[in-house]
Amino acid sequence: MLTFEDLTGLFIKTARDLGLVVHPESWLNTRSLEREFSCACHTGNCDDVEEQSSCILSFSWGVLDTAISTDGLAAICEFFHDVEQDCGHLHTSAIPPLVLDLSYSLALHGEAPSEETLLSLAQMLKLQASEQSRRTTETRPGVSMILRDNRLYPEVLNLQQRVEIPIWHPLGMRGLHEEQPVPGESILVQVDDGEIEKIVLPDDPQPEEWLPEVLVDVCQDIMQVLAALEVAVLSNSHDHS
Secondary structure (H helix, E strand, C coil): CCCCCHHHHHHHHHHHHCCEEEEEEEEEEECCCEEEEEEEECCCCHHHHHCEEEEEEEEEHHHHHHHHHHHHCHHHHHHHCCCCCCCCCHHCCCCCCEEEEEEEEECCCCCCCCHHHHHHHHHHHHHHHHHHCCEEEEEEEEEEEEEECEEEEEEEEEEEEEEEEECCCCCCHCCCCCCCCCCCCCCEEEECCEEEEEECCCCCCCHHHHHHHHHHHHHHHHHHHHHHHHHHHHHHHHHCH
C-alpha cells in the first residue's frame, strides 16, 4: 500500500538526506479532487537562492490513485461492477504512470547574450542535463524574456524535465514501456461440488519495495542538473567575456 503522504514524505526525506534544501507544499484541488504537491529544491543557503539554480518538482495524485492505494486494483473493478476474480480490471497494466514535472531555472542577472549564444547555451544545457539524468524521459531547455526599454532581454534560463513512475503497474518500473499484456498468477481450488476451479489472483505491484531507490535516482538527477545548469552558464560567460 502506498499513499500520497507516503510518497511525499519519502521524497522529502530522500532529498534532505542527499543534501537538497526543500520547500514542500501540498493542497487539495477542490474541482478535480486531486491532491497536488509542489516542492522547490536547491543547494546552498536559502538567502542566496536567487543567485543559484533551483528546481520545482510537482505532481498530481488523482482519485484513482487514492482508490488503488486503499483497495488495490479491485477499486477499478468496483467502480464499474461487482468484483469478479477473473475480471480484466484486476490485472490491467493500462494505468497511467505518476508524472513528476521538474522545472529548473537560473537567473542570467542582466547578461544579454546574442541569439546564437542563447541557442548554443540551450543545446549545451540539454545535452549535459540529459547525460546527467537517469530517470527523465524528456528534456526541454528554454529562455524567459523580459521587456525593458522597448527591447526584449533574456532573464531566466529554464529547463523542463519529465519523470514517469508507474506505481500501479504490475511489473513496476520494468513495466513502464511494457506493450504485452501482463499475465496474472492463478491457483487451483476445490469448489462445493468437488470440481477444481482456476482462480486468477489480483496483481500486486508493491511500489513501496522499489520506489525508494527510484526517488534516490530522481533526487540525485536534480542535484546533478542543478550543477550542470550553473556550469553551462558559467562556461558561457567565460567564453564570451
